[in-house]
Amino acid sequence: MQYSIIQTSNLDNIVFRLDAEYYHPSHINLEKKLNRLPRVSIHDACGTCDCSAFYPSIVPYYNFEGTGIPFLRVNEIQNGLLNLTGDTAFLPKKILDENKTTIAKCCSGDLIIAKGGNSLAKVALLTEAFKTYSVCRDVIVLRTQELSKINRYYLWMFLHSTIGQQLLLRTASQTGQPHLTLEAIKQIKIPLFSDSFQNNFDWLYKESQRLKSESESKYKEAQCLLLSELGLTNWKPKHKLSFIKNYSDAEQAERIDAEYYQPKYDEIKHYLSKKSKGYIKDFFQIIGGKNVTYTDSGEIGVIKTKQVLNAHLAYNVESRVKKECVDNIKAPILQNLDVVFASMGVGSLGKSALYYAADSSKSFTIDSTLKILRCKPGKGYSPEVLQIFLKCLVGQELIYQNIVGSSGIINIYEDYIYKIPLPDINPKLQTKIQKQVTDSHSLRKKSKRLLKHANQTIEMAIEQDEETATNWLKSQIF
Numbered sequence: 226m227q228y229s230i231i232q233t234s235n236l237d238n239i240v241f242r243l244d245a246e247y248y249h250p251s252h253i254n255l256e257k258k259l260n261r262l263p264r265v266s267i268h269d270a271c272g273t274c275d276c277s278a279f280y281p282s283i284v285p286y287y288n289f290e291g292t293g294i295p296f297l298r299v300n301e302i303q304n305g306l307l308n309l310t311g312d313t314a315f316l317p318k319k320i321l322d323e324n325k326t327t328i329a330k331c332c333s334g335d336l337i338i339a340k341g342g343n344s345l346a347k348v349a350l351l352t353e354a355f356k357t358y359s360v361c362r363d364v365i366v367l368r369t370q371e372l373s374k375i376n377r378y379y380l381w382m383f384l385h386s387t388i389g390q391q392l393l394l395r396t397a398s399q400t401g402q403p404h405l406t407l408e409a410i411k412q413i414k415i416p417l418f419s420d421s422f423q424n425n426f427d428w429l430y431k432e433s434q435r436l437k438s439e440s441e442s443k444y445k446e447a448q449c450l451l452l453s454e455l456g457l458t459n460w461k462p463k464h465k466l467s468f469i470k471n472y473s474d475a476e477q478a479e480r481i482d483a484e485y486y487q488p489k490y491d492e493i494k495h496y497l498s499k500k501s502k503g504y505i506k507d508f509f510q511i512i513g514g515k516n517v518t519y520t521d522s523g524e525i526g527v528i529k530t531k532q533v534l535n536a537h538l539a540y541n542v543e544s545r546v547k548k549e550c551v552d553n554i555k556a557p558i559l560q561n562l563d564v565v566f567a568s569m570g571v572g573s574l575g576k577s578a579l580y581y582a583a584d585s586s587k588s589f590t591i592d593s594t595l596k597i598l599r600c601k602p603g604k605g606y607s608p609e610v611l612q613i614f615l616k617c618l619v620g621q622e623l624i625y626q627n628i629v630g631s632s633g634i635i636n637i638y639e640d641y642i643y644k645i646p647l648p649d650i651n652p653k654l655q656t657k658i659q660k661q662v663t664d665s666h667s668l669r670k671k672s673k674r675l676l677k678h679a680n681q682t683i684e685m686a687i688e689q690d691e692e693t694a695t696n697w698l699k700s701q702i703f
Contacts (some may be wrong), residue, residue, distance in 0.1 A: 252395050331357075331366040
């Protein structure tokens with residue numbers, strides 16, 4: 226049993242916490258380490274906190290084309306970074322002007338922190354991609370324009386670090402659903418290291434972002450190579466309100482929903498027929514995920530839809546399963562260059578990513594919302610090309626032609642996946658696309674490694690000293 230003995234005079238006098246969890250030995254030990262260092266509260270360093278209040282329904286004003294001002298929700302916070310995707314909502318400036326007192330706006334360089342829920346305490350630094358952002362009620366803004374004594378990049382990495390996360394989670398209110406409060410965040414004390422030490426995180430962040438941007442460019446180049454080969458570089462789908470189809474078409478397809486017969490799908494297949502290689506069924510086998518019993522002591526991680534990000538997998542799984550459970554129900558174990566495909570869920574269906582075995586020393590399975598597309602031996606179709614094809618606009622249209630279900634619950638059956646046509650890409654171009662995808666993955670790994678080094682540097686400075694941490698960081702990156 227672990228316990229702490231706390232004097233009444235030492236009870237927290239800022240948020241006045243009496244719950245035992247707040248005084249857990251791990252928190253007390255961390256507090257002792259931090260007390261050895263000079264520190265300043267976020268408030269005293271001129272950092273200010275803000276959040277949105279209760280605003281009227283604004284969902285009808287969302288657009289997902291990237292026009293307007295980004296409206297950030299907790300999904301945009303990924304591994305300490307701001308992650309804008311096709312699922313990021315944007316709002317017209319007019320709507321934000323009409324709700325000035327209820328929807329908080331913020332700027333590049335500010336920090337955002339998830340207030341509650343499964344993403345509680347997750348932190349991201351707002352990039353210069355947009356000058357102005359807005360946030361939902363579930364996100365707290367930490368403004369950094371007036372910061373003194375603390376470098377904003379150092380503050381960001383400290384709060385994202387293991388130590389910073391422990392401090393944030395400790396301050397979470399325990400009434401009802403745990404959540405962070407503005408006052409508690411303002412009172413968090415940040416260790417004061419030298420300016421030269423803090424400036425390391427400025428470089429680490431910007432270099433990490435540069436590598437990430439280069440990674441995304443490589444991936445887009447791979448998509449352009451494929452679409453150019455198909456003659457579909459500038460192709461845009463045209464949704465028609467009316468068209469005529471023969472009854473024989475419905476008999477053959479065994480589908481009577483009008484959306485399935487949109488002319489845009491015929492147009493895609495016409496282009497693909499000129500360079501037809503066959504169908505997914507000819508080159509890949511589909512392996513479905515299983516419903517597994519989760520356990521904290523499991524040796525095998527469970528990849529869920531939320532881990533299938535923008536063309537890559539995240540390995541920070543929340544659920545694990547025992548090997549004997551996997552063996553008993555014959556749940557699949559991911560193999561190198563498997564394509565992980567989301568086959569279910571509004572906003573998720575159609576997402577795909579390549580699994581690289583070298584990215585983790587652990588083994589992974591998938592849950593029942595995902596499927597594995599695995600190369601058949603000796604068939605010679607590149608999984609990188611398949612993933613690029615599924616991810617591009619043409620592939621997404623073919624996927625969504627075949628969905629079944631209502632707007633609430635949609636999925637795509639294995640038989641329909643198997644029947645998606647694949648283009649014939651000459652070996653030389655396949656090799657070129659493979660290289661672009663591999664280079665993209667390598668750059669992303671380097672970007673993530675820099676952030677990991679930044680995290681470790683802060684921990685080392687607190688556990689040992691600033692000089693030791695600085696020397697270690699230089700040995701890792703130079």
